[in-house]
Amino acid sequence: MAPRFWAATPVVSGRCHAVRVQTTNHRATLAKRRADVAGMFDHLATRYDLINDVASLGMDRSWRRSVLQAVAPKPGEFVLDLAAGTGTSSIPFAEAGANVVSVDMSLGMLFEGLKRNPELSFVAGDALALPFADEAFDAATVSFGMRNVQDTEAALTELLRVVKPGGRLVICEFSAPTWPPWRRVYTTYLPIVVPGVAKLVSPNPAAYDYLVESIISWPDQKALARLMSDCGWAAVEHRNLVGGIVALHRGRRPL
């Protein structure tokens, strides 16, 4: 699709200047074809972290602390951060002294991450065919990535393969608010507010239509827990954040 342009006229030193901010319309569909998902993230990589902060009203920072607590890595442990994007979800693990490996399949997100966080170990890779040996990691985590993977069961099975027996998996993902009135407000306003904010600040606003569709069609807390158990993860439990807008799921690879 041809690029479209959004024109703004900020006032600089009392004079008006026309500027052109280039935007595109790259989005995936709910088929989540890998090339479409990677291309979509390539085209929003430069503003991804900023928009996350704005759209979540800064709550993403406390969600990342909750993920770290749930994984509880010991210094020196090997932690896989799958679908790590620009590496923002990996930073707390590096700061805790873990050997975190940040894997993603969007080159745009990886190169933006390399610029911002050159100290992280980025690897280009696909959740459905991870480029690691069996039992390579003490723990694995996926923040806001699992929903975008084409085949959830295949990814959960692949994660089981690369985590050591007894090792843990923590998934942080958008979920379903549990209090019905809150759920009604959320599902009414999500399709209005998120694309509205994205049109103002994102270089790829169409991606945020996909975001809304993918959140609404994603399994709720119990369904995701069942899926994890069906794929071989043990001791699966979940915890809601912000009344269930986000949920943490954790499980262990059986010994």
Ligand SMILES: C[S@@+](CC[C@H](N)C(=O)[O-])C[C@H]1O[C@@H](n2cnc3c(N)ncnc32)[C@H](O)[C@@H]1O
């Ligand atoms: C919403 S971003 C999350 C980034 C980061 N984890 C965070 O919390 O900010 C989702 C990421 O999932 C990645 N992704 C989607 N499908 C993938 C797959 N099959 N293999 C690897 N990465 C994938 C995308 O490229 C994108 O960077």
